[in-house]
Each structure stands twice: as structure tokens, then as C-alpha cells.
Amino acid sequence: MARNTVSLIVVLGIIGLIVGYFIFAKSGASYLPINEIIAGKAQNLGQGVGNLFKGVDIAQVRSNILYSGLAGAGLGLVIGILSRRR
Secondary structure, eight states: OHHHHHHHHHHHHHHHHHHHHHHHSEETTEEOOHHHHHHOOGGGTTTTTTTTTTTOOHHHHHHHHHHHHHHHHHHHHHHHHHHHHO
16 A cells, blocks of 8 residues: 555656646746756756746746645645545
8 A cells, every 4th residue: 555655646746747837837928948947047047048038037937846746746645645544
């Protein structure tokens, strides 16, 4: 049963990250590139992609995406614990 809980945590955490990306990484009509979110520096955003994403606080976007992943992992933990009790 512990494997089931860990699996739920991982899967729902990844789903949370994906959903967070689609919610928080949208800027105008397009999305921030994933490599900019992962490796880009907050002060250098837009150098590689022109002025399309100028004014976007990349640190806040990263935080929101990570919080979404954490919420998904937390939901996986709760579901895993509740399913063990039954």
C-alpha cells in the first residue's frame, strides 16, 4: 500500500506541475518557454525571446507552478492515506 501512496504523490505532483504551467505560464497569447522557466534568470527574461514576455515576473511564475505541483502531491498523499484506511 505504501507504493500506491508514493505513486499517487508522484503522479499527482507531476499533474499539478503541468496544470500549474498551463495556468501561470501564459503570457498574452502564448506560453513562456519551459527552458526559460527552469534555467532562465529573472532579470534576463526576454533576452532570448525578444520583448514578447517583457514585464513577466519569472520568479513568481516559477513559485506558482511549484505550489501547484506541491498541491497535487499533497492531494496524492491525502488520497493515499484515505485509501489505506478502507
